Amino acid sequence: MTHNLEILNYKYMKRNLNDSNYLEYKPTVEHFLETEELNRINLNRKINIEGLNKIFKDAQDSTKVKSLLKISKEEFESQKASFTDAFVGLSLHNLLRLSPSEASRPEVWNSLTYTGEEVLKYHLYRKNIELTEENKDLTLKDIFVSSTMGTIHQHNKISWPWWVVEVTRNGSDYISSLDAFKSTTYFTTRYIQSFLLHQRPIAIALSQYFAEFDKEPRRFNKLRREVLATKGADGLGQYSVALKDYFIENRVFENIEYPKISQEKFQKWQESSSSFSFKSGPNDFEVTQETLDKLFKIFDDIGLKRGWIKTSA
Amino acid sequence: MSSIKSITKFDIFDSDIDVNILKLDNTKVSRQINSSWEKTHSQKKGHLNKFQEWKTVELQILGQVDAKSECDEAILKINCDWTNFYNQIKLNNIQKNKNEITFSTEYTLNKNLVSSEVTFSIDFLNKGKLVGESKRFSVFVDNRIKPDIDSSQFTWIFSEFDKDTENEIPAEYRALVQKEFNLRGHKPLSFFSTPDSENKLGIHVNLSFPGLDENLFNDNEHIPESLIGLRDLLEAYYRSNAYMVQFTNLTFLIQALAQADRKKYVEEKISEDELENRVVEAINNKFDSGSIGTSMELVNYLSSLIFPKEKNEKRRVYDWWKYAQENQQLLIERFNLSFQTVFNPLKKINLEEIIEDLMKIENSKNSDSEGEIIDS
Numbered sequence: 001m002t003h004n005l006e007i008l009n010y011k012y013m014k015r016n017l018n019d020s021n022y023l024e025y026k027p028t029v030e031h032f033l034e035t036e037e038l039n040r041i042n043l044n045r046k047i048n049i050e051g052l053n054k055i056f057k058d059a060q061d062s063t064k065v066k067s068l069l070k071i072s073k074e075e076f077e078s079q080k081a082s083f084t085d086a087f088v089g090l091s092l093h094n095l096l097r098l099s100p101s102e103a104s105r106p107e108v109w110n111s112l113t114y115t116g117e118e119v120l121k122y123h124l125y126r127k128n129i130e131l132t133e134e135n136k137d138l139t140l141k142d143i144f145v146s147s148t149m150g151t152i153h154q155h156n157k158i159s160w161p162w163w164v165v166e167v168t169r170n171g172s173d174y175i176s177s178l179d180a181f182k183s184t185t186y187f188t189t190r191y192i193q194s195f196l197l198h199q200r201p202i203a204i205a206l207s208q209y210f211a212e213f214d215k216e217p218r219r220f221n222k223l224r225r226e227v228l229a230t231k232g233a234d235g236l237g238q239y240s241v242a243l244k245d246y247f248i249e250n251r252v253f254e255n256i257e258y259p260k261i262s263q264e265k266f267q268k269w270q271e272s273s274s275s276f277s278f279k280s281g282p283n284d285f286e287v288t289q290e291t292l293d294k295l296f297k298i299f300d301d302i303g304l305k306r307g308w309i310k311t312s313a
Numbered sequence: 314m315s316s317i318k319s320i321t322k323f324d325i326f327d328s329d330i331d332v333n334i335l336k337l338d339n340t341k342v343s344r345q346i347n348s349s350w351e352k353t354h355s356q357k358k359g360h361l362n363k364f365q366e367w368k369t370v371e372l373q374i375l376g377q378v379d380a381k382s383e384c385d386e387a388i389l390k391i392n393c394d395w396t397n398f399y400n401q402i403k404l405n406n407i408q409k410n411k412n413e414i415t416f417s418t419e420y421t422l423n424k425n426l427v428s429s430e431v432t433f434s435i436d437f438l439n440k441g442k443l444v445g446e447s448k449r450f451s452v453f454v455d456n457r458i459k460p461d462i463d464s465s466q467f468t469w470i471f472s473e474f475d476k477d478t479e480n481e482i483p484a485e486y487r488a489l490v491q492k493e494f495n496l497r498g499h500k501p502l503s504f505f506s507t508p509d510s511e512n513k514l515g516i517h518v519n520l521s522f523p524g525l526d527e528n529l530f531n532d533n534e535h536i537p538e539s540l541i542g543l544r545d546l547l548e549a550y551y552r553s554n555a556y557m558v559q560f561t562n563l564t565f566l567i568q569a570l571a572q573a574d575r576k577k578y579v580e581e582k583i584s585e586d587e588l589e590n591r592v593v594e595a596i597n598n599k600f601d602s603g604s605i606g607t608s609m610e611l612v613n614y615l616s617s618l619i620f621p622k623e624k625n626e627k628r629r630v631y632d633w634w635k636y637a638q639e640n641q642q643l644l645i646e647r648f649n650l651s652f653q654t655v656f657n658p659l660k661k662i663n664l665e666e667i668i669e670d671l672m673k674i675e676n677s678k679n680s681d682s683e684g685e686i687i688d689s
Contacts, residue, residue, distance in 0.1 A: 039366055040455070040456065041455065041456075042424060042428070042455060099425035099426070100396035100397065100398060100425065100426055100427070100428075101396055101424060101425050101426065101427060102425075103396075104395040104396050104428040104429075105428070146468075148468065149394060149395060150513075152395075153397070163397065166397070167397050194610075195392075195399075198392065198397045198398065200399075231594060231597055231598075235590050235593060235627055236626070236627060237593070237597040237609060238597070238609070241609070241626070245626060251438075251441070253390075253401065254388050254436065254438070254441075258399075258400055258401055258402070261426070263369075263423045263425065267425075
């Protein structure tokens, strides 16, 4: 038997929760949205949440995180926050099987937060994960997803990793999503709302490109963090700005092959369930290796224009 | 579809886009649905949110460009910011006549992939070179408020300015609003708080103002058709002011940067090209910190509104700084016009319809009173 998510009334929460009462809030039946309201906001599908608490409990256990992501202790320690986000994003993507339309609703994420005690505990854990000084308390702002795009896509610590996974998965293949998280939280937070990441081929290619960027033998005389976060010699600011400029200027978008998305396959996936594996995503499209290779070449060329120097082939 | 006038400025020809509704959930649409859809055609808007539950919609997309452009390829771009959805497809069917070239395709949009506003636009190419860019056609698929950059740029805060309890106007602004501006017989409609490193620009709506209701702006509320015009006008007021505050706030920040470099330029120690590089670098450094309220992305975006004809992003940012030093008045003159390129009043405020509705109400009142027997 499955356990489905009850969707809470956004307006009630928005009006009544504040920093002094949000931790004590216990949703009751009166706060659940009725069918008619759910239809209106396209949230009428039953969303299975069996195992939700376990996901958030396991996310606070480094052994579980390393095991699911198949990463070493050293790798985990080097980017604790990013890999914890990866664990949450990938696990939620596999469990909830949300469509982008459903995931764009703040109601989904606010309802999840109040579904099990582990979710709130996780919010607190995530807030303090890399703090070396005194721990910080949660505030309502940390957990409540308001109806703005930035909060849903970029700021909330459970909705945002889901979106990272969604925009960077290559059909059923979640490896490129893990690559996105490997490319640091700078990449997953700063690039996620960029128009470039709306475009699946570019999002996947960028994730793979930066996940490998610092690997030995290094191909360029630059480190990933320098490339992502600092300006280049072309005066165009950060790499994301240069990329956008180059893509628009050279009309690159028109030469990229965009995959056809199969809704039938996506819905079939939504209606099924399975434990997580790196191939358990929806098989609704595929960006070919040929397309990705073309994009890698473009990324290299832009780098060279920005003053990177090749150190190996 | 409207006729096309050739502009030929910069070899860009005027063009047009049209989106027609064919089927909802694989069923041909009724005349009633079609006529409802056609209502907002001229404003390049389509309201799927008016129709009850549907899962897929089949649309016909038409693109027209002046025949002089010799366009040989048209690319349709579909975008939804709320769901990070983007797709582009080539329009295949081509018809030519003496005056124009028409491209068309049919496209099925699945509601699972989108929310709020989905935009359709077409790039027209001749041997790979851009010869025309259509306007955007916006399709609204549900009742969420329009997802302009506004929604990531601003926070709407509804509070009763007259009260001093928590959750009403924040304590830090209370003295200003309730004491300094407590002018007899006056009541503000709004207050705008400038963004700091963590907050976005706040649009504070005064719920103490008689008649103002939060539900009017709530995307989850079905507001009566007759109030939509009023809502749109109020929204224009709030957003216009918010933009003015945003432009001004950023101008203050930008203006103060690179002053040592400016001095060097005035003393002819560096060239203008060098100055431009240094200024843009200083602005990048200032705004690259990624704070929510004032990111470099926002500066770039707003610069494209202030200088809409300048295609070079770096130059636009430099021009903003330069005007802020020497020609503030010319910069200020651009602000309100810039806002209106985002909040396209022609698309968003159907003044004729609002007036027509009000006149109907007025006429029905008059005809009612004509039937009354007045005791003399």
